[in-house]
Amino acid sequence: MIYLSPSKLATIDKCSLAYWFDRTKAKPLLPNLPIINGRAIDKAIGASWENKIKTGEDLPFRRIQEYYMSSMESSLPKTRLTPGVDDPKATMVTSIMSMKQYYDLYMPDIHPINIQSRVKIQVSEDIIIRGNLDCETEISIRDLKSTSKPIYPDKAKNYQNQLTIYNSSGKKKLYIDAVLTRGPGKAEIIEMEHNQEQAMAAINKAADIIRNESYKPNRESPLCTRRWCPHWQNCEELVGGTVKP
Numbered sequence: 424m425i426y427l428s429p430s431k432l433a434t435i436d437k438c439s440l441a442y443w444f445d446r447t448k449a450k451p452l453l454p455n456l457p458i459i460n461g462r463a464i465d466k467a468i469g470a471s472w473e474n475k476i477k478t479g480e481d482l483p484f485r486r487i488q489e490y491y492m493s494s495m496e497s498s499l500p501k502t503r504l505t506p507g508v509d510d511p512k513a514t515m516v517t518s519i520m521s522m523k524q525y526y527d528l529y530m531p532d533i534h535p536i537n538i539q540s541r542v543k544i545q546v547s548e549d550i551i552i553r554g555n556l557d558c559e560t561e562i563s564i565r566d567l568k569s570t571s572k573p574i575y576p577d578k579a580k581n582y583q584n585q586l587t588i589y590n591s592s593g594k595k596k597l598y599i600d601a602v603l604t605r606g607p608g609k610a611e612i613i614e615m616e617h618n619q620e621q622a623m624a625a626i627n628k629a630a631d632i633i634r635n636e637s638y639k640p641n642r643e644s645p646l647c648t649r650r651w652c653p654h655w656q657n658c659e660e661l662v663g664g665t666v667k668p
């Protein structure tokens with residue numbers, strides 16, 4: 424049986440060798456700033472959604488900010504910062520401003536019925552997809568993303584696949600809720616089309632790579648920088664060459 428998750432699918436799509444390193448548990452580096460920042464945003468917004476399921480109300484924004492700051496403060500000492508690229512203070516200021524915009528503009532209309540629910544879907548005889556669904560309402564499936572750049576629909580194939588897989592009945596609307604972490608602070612909601620054909624093609628392609636063990640480096644991938652790929656040192660050792668900073 425092949426077990427895949429939306430994040431594994433996205434990694435295989437960007438670089439199958441990075442997936443192989445993940446799988447063989449090659450010693451990864453510490454998490455980087457975008458990863459801990461994304462987790463802190465998930466925690467802070469998730470706490471408010473959880474409160475809304477219980478009480479019908481979002482938390483005051485002050486509480487969301489406290490959840491965010493507490494997560495960042497505990498994670499930052501164990502974070503890999505890229506000198507000259509990462510600026511934790513600026514990232515935190517922008518993220519808080521973006522979350523505030525998300526809170527004011529969008530959260531009043533979002534009424535979660537499930538958050539962070541585990542999903543397990545058998546998509547074919549030997550492939551099971553497992554993952555976490557960020558937020559489900561009566562009418563929508565939502566994925567909360569923290570991102571340094573706006574998400575243009577034509578570039579969001581992996582997000583679209585993830586949402587399509589989670590909405591296997593095809594009956595709910597699919598949204599990416601994007602919280603920007605660079606610039607003046609901004610949040611946006613992007614509606615995605617259900618695209619079962621594209622999602623199944625990505626799943627089958629990934630499953631074939633795993634079955635045939637045909638893992639390959641992809642130095643042209645957007646994942647392929649020392650900042651983003653936690654395995655760049657292992658990769659330079661195995662494949663040679665130099666990974667971009």
Ligand code: SF4
Pocket residue numbers: 438439440441444640641642644646647648652653654655658659666
């Ligand atoms: S360094 Fe680049 S080529 Fe190597 S595993 Fe990471 S993403 Fe793939």
